[in-house]
Amino acid sequence: MWKERVLLNLGWIDIGYAIRIDEPPSTTEDSTQDAISLYEKWERSNRLPVMFIKTEICASIRDFVDKHTNVKELIKAIDEQFATSDKALARSLIMQISSIKLDH
Template identity: 45%
Template structure:
């Protein structure tokens, strides 16, 4: 394994709810650097039989090792509260899909909540106008991180409409 790049798996953040995209990027980097991403790069090879060649047995053994160690690494970097809501899976690809489905659902709900908050905001004199505008810009930035782009002119329109005449 001369081509394997060293990677400290403790650099993978704990998946805790609001960091899915960053967590996934770090997990994929870690698995790639540790040469454990074989399971993510191709389909499961056929399970060897008595008549299988040594080469096909070796391929399956490498795939099985990649799957087992990848599952260990991924599960160890998912908080227990999230892990409990994800069905038990024997394969990394199934486990990653299950995690992603959880976050697609929660991201849609979060995006809807943020849009409602942004569109319903009104300046109430409890803070400065600048702070009010910065809060609205922060919500727009959160929406952008959820891949919902709000144009600058649209945001300015929201801000102006939230201010008193």
């Protein structure tokens, strides 16, 4: 649910371009103005969502995902962290249930 709200907010403020489009090649001295403009558009659309997500992420996983500077990689890392947390919670609950003695 958190991810859906973040993606919706990014869409509303029209900075989700870097989520949909792969990073274009870095610019060089020989780059055309179109290539430079495309990279600048992508870079802004990557930087702002990364900052937004990092301010909205729960503190318990912030350190884990803080190293990511690419919005696609950041979202993937968050997804993986929540999947790991869900598996650990499920395992813990199963262990608790299996240790309960039934009263007859």
